[in-house]
Amino acid sequence: MKQSETVALSFEDFKTEVLNDFRIACVSRECSLLGRREVLTGKAKFGIFGDGKEVPQLAMAKAFKNGDFRSGYYRDQTFMMAIGHLTIQQFFAGLYGHTDIDHDPMSAGRQMGGHFATHSLDENGKWNDLTKQKNSSADISPTAGQMPRLLGLAQASKIYRNVKGLEHKTGFSDNGNEVAWGTIGNASTSEGLFFETINAAGVLQVPVVMSVWDDEYGISVHAKHQTTKENISEILKGFQRDATSNGYEILTVKGWDYPSLIEVFQKGAAIAREEHVPVLIHVKELTQPQGHSTSGSHERYKNSERLAWEAEFDCIKQMKKWLIENGFSSEDDLNTISNQAKKDVLEGKKAAWNAFVSPIKAEQLELVNLLRTIAKSSKNSAFIEQYAGDLAAIKEPLRKDILSTARKILRKITENKERTNLGNWITNVTSKIQPKFSSHLYSESDENVFSVQEVAPKFDENTKEVDARLILRDNFDALFTKYPEVLVFGEDAGNIGDVNQGLEGMQEKYGALRVADVGIREASIIGQGIGMAMRGLRPIAEIQYLDYLLYGIQIMSDDLATLQYRTAGRQKAPLIIRTRGHRLEGIWHAGSPMGMIINALRGIHVLVPRNMTKAAGFYNTLLETDEPALVIECLNGYRLKEKMPLNLGEFKTPIGVVETIKEGKDITIVSYGSTLRLVEQAAKDLMEIGIDVEIIDIQSLLPFDINHDILKSITKTNRLLVIDEDVPGGASAFILQQILEDQKGYFQLDSQPKTLTSQQHRPSYGTDGDYFSKPSAEDIYEKIYAMMNEVNPTFFPSLY
Numbered sequence: 001m002k003q004s005e006t007v008a009l010s011f012e013d014f015k016t017e018v019l020n021d022f023r024i025a026c027v028s029r030e031c032s033l034l035g036r037r038e039v040l041t042g043k044a045k046f047g048i049f050g051d052g053k054e055v056p057q058l059a060m061a062k063a064f065k066n067g068d069f070r071s072g073y074y075r076d077q078t079f080m081m082a083i084g085h086l087t088i089q090q091f092f093a094g095l096y097g098h099t100d101i102d103h104d105p106m107s108a109g110r111q112m113g114g115h116f117a118t119h120s121l122d123e124n125g126k127w128n129d130l131t132k133q134k135n136s137s138a139d140i141s142p143t144a145g146q147m148p149r150l151l152g153l154a155q156a157s158k159i160y161r162n163v164k165g166l167e168h169k170t171g172f173s174d175n176g177n178e179v180a181w182g183t184i185g186n187a188s189t190s191e192g193l194f195f196e197t198i199n200a201a202g203v204l205q206v207p208v209v210m211s212v213w214d215d216e217y218g219i220s221v222h223a224k225h226q227t228t229k230e231n232i233s234e235i236l237k238g239f240q241r242d243a244t245s246n247g248y249e250i251l252t253v254k255g256w257d258y259p260s261l262i263e264v265f266q267k268g269a270a271i272a273r274e275e276h277v278p279v280l281i282h283v284k285e286l287t288q289p290q291g292h293s294t295s296g297s298h299e300r301y302k303n304s305e306r307l308a309w310e311a312e313f314d315c316i317k318q319m320k321k322w323l324i325e326n327g328f329s330s331e332d333d334l335n336t337i338s339n340q341a342k343k344d345v346l347e348g349k350k351a352a353w354n355a356f357v358s359p360i361k362a363e364q365l366e367l368v369n370l371l372r373t374i375a376k377s378s379k380n381s382a383f384i385e386q387y388a389g390d391l392a393a394i395k396e397p398l399r400k401d402i403l404s405t406a407r408k409i410l411r412k413i414t415e416n417k418e419r420t421n422l423g424n425w426i427t428n429v430t431s432k433i434q435p436k437f438s439s440h441l442y443s444e445s446d447e448n449v450f451s452v453q454e455v456a457p458k459f460d461e462n463t464k465e466v467d468a469r470l471i472l473r474d475n476f477d478a479l480f481t482k483y484p485e486v487l488v489f490g491e492d493a494g495n496i497g498d499v500n501q502g503l504e505g506m507q508e509k510y511g512a513l514r515v516a517d518v519g520i521r522e523a524s525i526i527g528q529g530i531g532m533a534m535r536g537l538r539p540i541a542e543i544q545y546l547d548y549l550l551y552g553i554q555i556m557s558d559d560l561a562t563l564q565y566r567t568a569g570r571q572k573a574p575l576i577i578r579t580r581g582h583r584l585e586g587i588w589h590a591g592s593p594m595g596m597i598i599n600a601l602r603g604i605h606v607l608v609p610r611n612m613t614k615a616a617g618f619y620n621t622l623l624e625t626d627e628p629a630l631v632i633e634c635l636n637g638y639r640l641k642e643k644m645p646l647n648l649g650e651f652k653t654p655i656g657v658v659e660t661i662k663e664g665k666d667i668t669i670v671s672y673g674s675t676l677r678l679v680e681q682a683a684k685d686l687m688e689i690g691i692d693v694e695i696i697d698i699q700s701l702l703p704f705d706i707n708h709d710i711l712k713s714i715t716k717t718n719r720l721l722v723i724d725e726d727v728p729g730g731a732s733a734f735i736l737q738q739i740l741e742d743q744k745g746y747f748q749l750d751s752q753p754k755t756l757t758s759q760q761h762r763p764s765y766g767t768d769g770d771y772f773s774k775p776s777a778e779d780i781y782e783k784i785y786a787m788m789n790e791v792n793p794t795f796f797p798s799l800y
Contacts, residue, residue: 015328018258018323019323019329019337021082021258021319022316022323022329023340024054024082025054025055025315025319026316026342027341027344027345028054028077028078029051029054030341032049032051032289033290034349036290036294038092038095039095039294040294043096043353043396044096044097044113045097046112046293047112047114048293048294049077049113049114050076050077050078050114051288051290052215052287052289053075053078053315054315054316055256055315055316056211056253056315057078057082058078058258058261059262061083062082062262063265063268064134065134065177065269065273066133066134067130067131067132067133067135068134068135068178068179068180069135069137069153069178069179069180069181069531069535070136070180070181070182071136071137071146071147071149071150071153071182071183071531072136072139072146072181072182072184073146073183074114074116074139074141075114075183075185076116076183077091077116084134085105085118085134088345088347088348089351090103090104090352092353093352093355093356094107094111097109097356098352098356099436099437103352103356105119106138107566107568108436108567110437110566111138115139115140115566116138117137117138117139117566117571118133118136119567124445124446125443125444125446125572126445127536129170130171130172131171131174132171137149137153138566138567140559140562140566141558143185143191144184144188144189144193145193145558146183146559147182147184147191147197148196148523148524149527149530150210150527151197151200151208151531152527152530152533152535153180153531153532153535154204154207154208155204155532156173156178156531156535156536157177157180157207158204158205158207158276159176159487159537160172160173161173162176162513163511163513164484165484166484169536169537171536172535173536176207178273179207179272179273180206180209181208181209181210181211182211184213185212185213186213186216186226186227187217187223187227189232190226192523193524197524197527198239199519199521200528202239202248205277206278207272207273207276207277208278209265209269209272209281210279210280211283214283216230217292217302219292220298248277248278248280249268249277249278250280250282251264251268251279251281251282252281252283252284253281253283255283255284255285255286255287256285256287256317258315258318258322287313288310289314320334357397360398360399360402363429364391364392364397365392366425367391367405367406367425368388368391368392370421371388371391371406372384372385374421375388377415377418378413378414378415379414380412380414383412384413387405387409391405403426406422406425406426406429410426439568440565440567440568441564442703443569443626443627444569445626447626448625449622449627450656450706451624452621452624452652454657455617455650455652456651457613457617457643457651458651459646463643464643464644467638468611468612468640469500469612469639470644471616471642471644471645471648472502472503472612472616473497473501473504475616475619475620475648476488476502476619477506477509477648478648478649479623479649480509480514482649483538483623485536485537486537486540487513487515487516487538487540488516488541489517489525489528489539489540489542490518490525490542490544490578491517491520492517492544493517493518494507498544500638501638502612521551522543522549522552523551523555525552526552526575527555529573529576529577530555530559530560530573531573532575533572533574539576540578541578542578542579543579544580545579545580545581545588545589545635546591546592547581547588547589548579549579549593549630550593553596553597553601556600560573560575560603560628561601561603561604561628563603563628572626574626574627576619576622576628577631578633579630579631579633580634581632581633582635583634583635583636583674583675583725583770583774585766585767585769586764586766587762587763587765590774592724592726592731593726593727594608594724594725594726595726595729595730595731597630598734599734601630601702604628605622605627605628605629605630605655605703606630606701607631607632607699608632608673608698608699608700608701609631609632609633609634609673610634610637610674610676610677610699611634611637612637612638612642614653614699616648616651616653617651619631620649620651620652620653621653621654624652629655635674636674637674653699655700656703656705656706656707657699657700657705658696658697658698658699658709659696659699660694660696660709662680662683662695664692664693664717665694665717666691666692666717667693667721667784667787668693668694668696668710668714668720668721669694669723669784670735670739671695671698671723672701672724674725675774675775676695678776679695679723679780680695681777682778682784685777686784686785689796690795691784691785691788691796693784696709696713698735701731704734704738705743710745711739711743711744711745714745714748714749715748719791721755721756721783722736722754722756723756723757723775723783725774726757727760728755728760729757732755732757733755736755739753751791756783758774759773761773782799785799786799
C-alpha cells in the first residue's frame with residue numbers, strides 16, 4: 001500500500017475522528033484566547049497565536065506522515081497539537097519562557113510562543129530515527145525565513161531516492177518518500193525569499209507541499225498592498241505544470257470548509273509524495289479573530305463588514321455547523337466538547353504556571369532566608385532586612401528579581417564572612433542558571449570540532465608542486481568517495497567544476513545530483529544546505545564570491561547560526577558553506593567583510609585558511625564533526641604552487657588553533673588569509689635591517705586561538721600588530737578584544753597594540769585600486785618600522 005493511501009473507515013470511526021478534530025480545534029482556540037489574557041495580565045511577555053487557522057491545520061496534519069518535515073509559520077499550533085507534539089501545558093510553558101526542555105520541548109524558553117520544533121537529536125546530540133516520527137524544523141520569526149530551509153528538506157528526499165550508496169543512512173529516509181511541508185501567511189509571500197524558494201523548488205522538482213494561510217491581512221495591512229491581484233495563487237498560475245512542462249500543482253480551497261480541506265490536502269500530499277513534484281495549496285477565506293498579536297487589536301484596521309464576515313465564517317463555527325448538518329453530533333454535545341476544552345486548557349495553564357514558577361520561588365525563599373541570616377550580624381541589617389522583605393513580598397518572582405536583589409545587597413556588606421557567603425550563593429546560582437539561557441550555541445556532543453585531532457599532510461621526496469586548485473580538486477575527489485552523503489552545489493559548481501576549477505571533473509564522475517549547478521540565488525542555496533543537513537546528508541553549499549554572501553547572511557544568521565541554540569541542542573545542521581574572497585580587484589569581488597560575518601554568525605565556525613592545503617584540511621576535519629562552518633578560500637591562491645599531499649582526504653587542519661609560520665623576537669604580527677603572503681614578504685625585508693618579527697596565522701576566527709598561543713607570543717615579544725583586510729574596526733576589533741581582554745594580553749605589552757587595515761571604502765578596481773585600498777607590503781613594512789621607531793628612535797630613525 002502506498003503511503004498516500006488511507007484505510008476506509010466505518011462511519012462510527014470517521015465520526016470519532018472528526019469529533020476529535022473538533023476537540024483539538026476547540027483546545028487550540030481556547031489556548032489562544034487564554035494565552036492572550038496571560039500576556040495582558042503580565043504573566044507572559046508577548047503572544048502570537050494560531051486562532052482562525054485551526055481547521056486547515058487539522059487537514060494538513062491528516063496528510064502528514066512519519067518521516068515528513070514541516071518548515072513553518074509561527075501560527076501552526078493546531079497542527080502541532082494534531083500530530084501529537086504539543087500539549088496544553090507545553091503551549092503555556094513556551095508562552096511563559098520555561099527554561100526546562102522537558103516542559104518546553106520547542107526551545108526551552110529561548111523563543112517566544114508559537115515557534116515550534118520536534119527533537120531530531122537525543123540528549124547527547126545523537127540522531128533519532130527521523131523516519132519513525134513526525135518532524136518539525138525549528139521555526140524562526142523573520143517572515144519567509146523558513147522558506148529556504150524548506151527547499152533543502154524537500155531536496156533531501158530526492159537525494160535519498162536517486163543517489164546510490166546511502167543505504168547506511170538508516171533513520172533518515174524511506175527511499176525518499178517523505179514530503180516537506182511549508183506554511184506561510186499570505187502577506188509574507190511578498191518576501192523575496194518566498195519567490196526565490198518557490199522558483200527553485202519548481203526547477204528542482206522536489207516534494208514540497210506549500211500552504212499559504214490567507215486571511216487577507218499582513219499585520220494591519222490589507223492584501224491589496226501586499227500582492228498583485230490580491231491573490232498569490234492567481235499570480236503564480238504560470239508555475240502550473242502541464243503535459244509539456246514541469247512546474248507546480250496549484251490547488252485552492254476555502255479555509256473554513258472542513259471536508260474540502262481534507263480532500264485537497266490528501267490530494268496535494270499524494271502528488272508530492274508519489275510524483276515528487278511541488279504543490280502549492282492556497283487556503284483562502286481565513287480569519288484572525290484576535291488580530292496579529294497581543295501588541296494590538298484588529299478592530300483598529302478592520303471595518304464592521306469584515307468583522308461581521310469573520311464572525312460568521314470563523315472556521316470552527318463553520319466546522320460545528322457542518323458536523324450538526326451532517327449528523328455527526330448535536331449542538332449540545334459539541335458545546336459539551338467546547339466547554340470541556342475550556343476546562344482542560346485552564347487546568348493545563350495552571351499546571352504550566354506552577355511548574356514554571358515553583359523552582360523560582362524556591363530560589364526566592366532560599367535567598368530570603370540567607371539574607372535574614374546575614375542581616376543578624378551585619379552593620380547594614382536594616383537595609384538588608386528591607387530588601388529581603390521586598391523580595392519575599394513578590395508573589396510571582398522572576399530570576400532577575402532574585403539575582404538583582406542579591407547583587408545590590410552584596411555592595412553594602414562589609415563583613416568578610418557574610419560577603420563571602422552571599423558572593424558564593426550568587427556565583428553558584430548564576431553558574432546553574434546561566435546555561436539555561438546560553439548553552440548549545442555550538443555543539444556540545446562528542447562530535448564537535450574539538451573532538452578531531454590534527455593530522456598533518458604527508459609528503460615525500462617525490463612530492464611535486466602543483467597549482468593549488470588541484471589539491472582542492474583531488475581532495476574533494478577523495479571525500480566524495482569516502483562519504484556518499486557528501487554533495488556540493490552552487491553557481492558554476494557542476495559542469496565547469498567551479499569558477500576556479502576546484503571541482504573539475506567531479507560532476508562527470510559523481511553525477512549531477514551530487515555535484516550540481518544551481519541558479520543565481522544565494523539565500524536558497526544556503527537553505528538547500530540547511531535542510532539537507534537537517535536530514536543527515538553532508539552538503540557543501542558554494543557561494544561563488546565572499547561579497548555575494550550578503551544575499552544569504554540573513555538565513556545564515558537567523559536560521560543556521562541559531563539552530564542548536566534555539567532548540568537547546570535538539571536539532572543540528574552540519575552544513576559547510578564554501579566561498580572565496582579577500583584579495584582580488586574591484587568593489588564586488590575583493591571585499592573582506594569579516595567583521596560583519598563574525599558578528600552576525602556566532603554559532604557558525606568561520607575558517608580563513610591561507611592556502612588550499614589548509615582549506616582542504618578544514619573540509620576533512622569538518623566532515624568528522626556535527627557543526628556548521630564557513631570556509632573562505634583565498635581568491636588569488638588557486639594558481640599558486642603548493643605541494644600535493646599524499647594523504648588526500650585524511651589530513652586535518654585543527655579548528656581554533658593558530659599557527660606560528662615564522663618565529664621572531666621583536667614584534668608579533670597576527671593576520672590571516674591572503675595578507676599573510678604580504679606579511680612574509682615584508683618580514684624578509686625587515687630582517688635585513690635587524691627587525692625580527694613573529695608571524696601568526698589565525699586560521700580560524702570562530703573559534704579563536706583556543707590555546708592562547710598569541711598570548712605566549714606577545715609574552716616573548718611584548719608588541720602586537722594586527723593586520724586585516726577588513727575596514728577599520730572590523731575583524732581587527734574582534735581580534736584585539738580576544739587578545740587583550742579574553743587572553744589578558746594587555747599586561748604583556750610594552751607598546752600600544754596597533755592595527756593595520758584596509759581603507760574605509762570598498763577596494764577600488766585594478767592593481768592600483770588594490771594598492772591604495774588594502775594593506776600593501778610597503779604599508780606593512782612601514783607600520784612595523786614605525787612601531788620599532790617608538791621603541792628605539794636612534795636605531796630606527798623616522799622614515800618620514
